Amino acid sequence: MIILTSISGKEFCLNSELIYKIEEAPDTIITLTDGKTLRVRDKTEDIVDKIVEYKRRIFINMLEGVK
Numbered sequence: 001m002i003i004l005t006s007i008s009g010k011e012f013c014l015n016s017e018l019i020y021k022i023e024e025a026p027d028t029i030i031t032l033t034d035g036k037t038l039r040v041r042d043k044t045e046d047i048v049d050k051i052v053e054y055k056r057r058i059f060i061n062m063l064e065g066v067k
Contacts, residue, residue: 006041
């Protein structure tokens with residue numbers, strides 16, 4: 001899960017596995033795999049960084065569990 005900020009300024013968590021695509025026009029629009037869309041304040045690059053960090057934490061935890 002990643003934390004994003006809606007256009008109204010409220011933070012929410014999103015399962016990053018549900019993201020189909022991200023566009024900026026001028027708001028950032030996230031299209032989910034079910035076709036629903038979300039408008040957020042976060043920029044595309046920041047969202048991608050959050051997803052990478054989230055997956056990195058999962059991977060590190062998996063490796064630590066193997067020890």
